[in-house]
Amino acid sequence: MSMLSVRNLAVSRGGLPVLENLSFEVEAGQALVLRGPNGIGKTTLLRTLAGLQPALAGNVSIPSESMAYAAHSDGLKSTLTVSENLKFWAAIYATDTIDPALESMNLRGLANRAAMSLSAGQKRRLGLARLLVTGRPVWVLDEPTVSLDTASVALFAQAVRGHLGQGGAALLATHIDLGLGEARVLDLAPFKARPPEEGGMLGAFDEAFL
């Protein structure tokens, strides 16, 4: 069953096309890793899929309210403790327990610490634990392992594997090898948008005044 389907998508940043003619599907139980050099458009693509910016062209199909998106800004409530943060999200998503989330990202020992007092890696672990309490099947993750040490990367990979095992799906932009052998990899380089030709741009500009 396809959980996320992208057809002939074009995305832009700052008014310029970044990626175009992009089509892929992510099925239940599958992970797809997006690869490509800095600036190719991974973040732009994920932001577009998350509905944070409009697509230039094409189609994105995903069942409503099925996506959990996690990006660089962690969205944590700094004065709340780790467990209060997770309870806050559990209330929003109407899921019942935060225990598996605390467990999976090794946060039990930090449960009563205010989020603002956590290290960068610990904050990231809390941000990833949030995914589990959303109960949402499609995880869309932008550089999820930034700041994580080797042990935490392994925990995260295990959490993703568990999620896939329960019929979830994951789309991840990452530069590192997560050790998820089962993940498919999509290289975005072939979808890099060609810069508009200067003549063409001028033509379109002129046309607007004709």
Ligand SMILES: Nc1ncnc2c1ncn2[C@@H]1O[C@H](COP(=O)(O)OP(=O)(O)OP(=O)(O)O)[C@@H](O)[C@H]1O
């Ligand atoms: N706020 C912005 N305004 C205009 N252009 C931007 C903006 N942010 C990024 N860009 C440009 O959009 C393009 C795509 O950037 P994006 O952040 O999506 O790439 P990325 O593949 O995620 O890169 P990285 O691997 O470095 O995170 C880049 O050429 C970048 O310079």
